Amino acid sequence: MPLYEYQCTQCDNRFELRQKFSDEPATECPSCGGAVQKLISQSGFALKGGGWYAEGYGSGGSKKPDAPPCGSGGGCAGCPSAAA
Template sequence: MPVYEYQCTACNNTFELRQKFSDEPATECPACGGTVRKLISSTAFSLKGGGWYTEGYGSSKSSDAPTCPSGGSCAGCPSAAA
């Protein structure tokens, strides 16, 4: 389920809502009741959305260099095991 991020235009409070695509967007700040606007939250969505994104990303980079911070030489790296 995607996570939407909102920011209050009155108090600048930001909050996240986990909503279905069919749910109505939030319009009120839970802190002050002011008007909120939806933020672009593709980062939150990709990090917390789970499954499909991770699988798609993994398959698309399979032929690229490993992204391990130690250059693929750590024990957990697929390239080190191969």
């Protein structure tokens, strides 16, 4: 079931509700009974397993890209070691 986030328009209370897709949206704050507004929030998204990228996207299968040695200057934005 999806998790929805709401905010009260009177007391600014933020709360989450786990609801079915078929459930009606919440209309009342559990703290003060005021009207609530549904918020748009980021969802958790994770790719698990080998997946399409590791197995078939690149030309070479599971070959890791060559990286310059650490300390070569220029920052670590694309460095595979920085992600670890």
